Amino acid sequence: MRLEAVKNTINKFAQLVLSQAKKNLQQKGSSGALANSLNYKFSEEEKGFVISFFGTEYADFVDKGVKGAINDKSKAIKNQSGQFYAYTNKMPPPSKLDKWIVRKGLAPRNKGKFTGRKIDTVGFKKSIQFLIARSIYSKGIKASLFFTKPFEKEYKSLSQKIVNNFILDISNKIDKK
Secondary structure, three states, rough: OHHHHHHHHHHHHHHHHHHHHHHHHHOOOOEEEEEEEEOEEEEEEEEEEEEEOOOOOHHHHHHHEEEEEOOOOOOOOOOOOOOOOOOOOOOHHHHHHHHHHEEEEEOOOOOOOOOOOOOOOOHHHHHHHHHHHHHHHHHEEOOOOOOOHHHHHHHHHHHHHHHHHHHHHHHHHHOOO
C-alpha cells in the first residue's frame, strides 16, 4: 500500500528539523560549513520507513558537547551510546582553529606602520591557536543542542501526525475501491 500522506509527513518532519537546526547554528554565529553539511535520507524498507540525519564528523560534538580533560565546564550530554564525548589524552589540532580565529577577529594583522617593533604574525597566530586548543582540551565544549532541541520538539507531535495521515491514506484507498 502506498502511504503518500505518511511519507509526506515524515519528509516535512525532517525538513523542519533541519531548517530549525540550521537557524540555530546561524544564530550562534556558525561559519556555515556545519549547517551546509546537514542533510537527511528517507527510505522505505520492508518493515517501515527509515530516516537518517547526517552532517560533518564534528556535528555531534557541537550538538552534544565534549567533556574537558582537566576542568569540565562543558555541560556535555550523553551521546547515542549513553556515554559522554570526552578529551582524554589528546587535544584538538590547533591548525583546525585557523579559520575560526580569523572569523572571530583574533588573528593578528599587519595594518599600517609599526611603532618600531616588528611582530611575528605567523608565530603569534600559532600561539593563539595552541592556547585556544589547550583551553578546549581542558575545559571541553559546551553542548549547543542545535539539532537535539528541534528534533525533540518536532518528534513530540510526529506520532499523532503519522496516525492522522495513515487514516487519511487508508480512507483514500477505500474510497478508490
